[in-house]
Amino acid sequence: MKIRALTIFASNIDKDKIENYANQLSSINDSLIWSKRIAFPPKSLNEKIIGKIPENKDIIYSIIHLSQKDNLSLIKDILSVNENFYGSILLNNPSYVDNVSKFIYDLEPQLATRVAVLIYDDFLTTPYFPVGSANTLIDSMAISLIYPREFLDGNAQKALSVADEYAKKIATQLKLKYLGIDVSLSPWKEESVAEIIEKRSGKLFSFGNMSTVAEINKEIFEIAWKLKITPIGFSEVMLPVAEDNVLIERVNEGTLTLQGLFLLTSVCVAGIDMVVVKKDYDLIRKILKDSMALQIVKRRPYGVRLIPSTDSGYVYLKDYGRIPEIKTL
Structure with missing residues (x-):
């Protein structure tokens, strides 16, 4: 188990505060922590501070x-x-889909990995970037985890318990309010969430995958409830294609298509995430419109992070490698 993100949410921004938090995070030397992060409040950026x-x-x-x-x-x-800066767009009005689609269409692949569209009523407080913002009243802290291996081995409860106690101690040291854990089951390369799904219900995409994802979500919430952990943010199964080796393999061989991924996102989050798609404005626009429709039904935050490809059918991304373009049929 790793703490995927130890995130400070700064409720307001000034140079001295950010510098202080950056120094405090830098002073924490622990191999348990995979990344350290600072989230800014929505719509409050003073460009002079950049x-x-x-x-x-x-x-x-x-x-x-x-x-x-x-x-x-x-x-x-x-x-x-x-390259350490991330950002997001809040989308909840269909009349703005065209503008947002055009923005995504014009992004270079590497930059596109650091921009997401959040389809929801309001900005979201979660350690998961790019959408995680400090939509909080006071400075706070929360974490997310990498724990597919522990979940697969039946040790998820222990992993979450250890992480929660550890995070509480760090928050106390930093004199920050502790918000809890985004208990989402998210992958990183060989620590595959897709592998867990396939072990339970067959190759992606197969009938039975959706009910399996729903069952995993239920298990996650039951563990959090039993441990009295406060789940924040998304707190569901995540299927970011470029971050999961099995998902990459299924997209590459064509068994997981865009339609299949959409079906899975109806029972999990973060939505259509880290997916390489054909550089096609109309396709991007339709993906956003369909995502908005799904979010209305789910009534849960839904994230979209698309990476427009070239004519080659794949893109090379720093830290991710060669990622294939997902087929639409």
């Missing part, structure tokens, strides 16, 4: 969170300054 943010390669920032009607070009401008 050049004053500490350039610490160990810390990543969800720095800009705009709504659908804002000047979206700011996201591209700001994220181009530093």
Whole structure:
């Protein structure tokens, strides 16, 4: 088990505060922590602070969170300054789908990995970037985990318990309110969530996969409830294609198509995440519209992170490698 993200949520922004939090995070040396993060509040970025943010390669920032009607070009401008910067767009009005689609269509693949569309009523407080923002009243802290191996081995309860106690101690040391854990079961490469699904219900995509995902979600919530852990953010099964070796393999061989992935996202989150799609404006637009329809039915936060490809049928991404374009049929 790893703490995927130890995240500080800064309820308001000033240079000294961010520098102080960056220094405090840098001073925590523990192999248990996979990444350290600072989340900014929605729609509050003072562009003058951009050049004053500490350039610490160990810390990543969800720095800009705009709504659908804002000047979206700011996201591209700001994220181009530093590869540790992430951002998101809140989309909940169909009349803005065209503008958001055009923005995504124009993104270079590597930059697209650091931008997500959140389909929901409001901005979301979660350690998962890019959508995680500090939509909080006071400065706070929360964590997320990498624990597919523990879940597969029947040790998820122990992993969550250890992580919760550890995070509480860190929050006390940093004098921050502890919000809890986004208990989402999320993958990283060989620690595959898709493998867990396939062991229970067959190869992706097969009938039975959806009920299996629903069962896994139920198990996650039951463990959190038993341990009295506060689940925040998404707190469901996650299937980010580029981050799961088995998902990459299924997309590459064509057994998991965009339609199959959509069906799975009806019972899990974060939605259509880290998916390489054909660089086609109309396709991107339809994906967003269908995602909005799914979110209305689910009544849960739904994230979309698309990576427009070239004519080659795949893209090469730093830290991810060669990721195939998902087939639509």
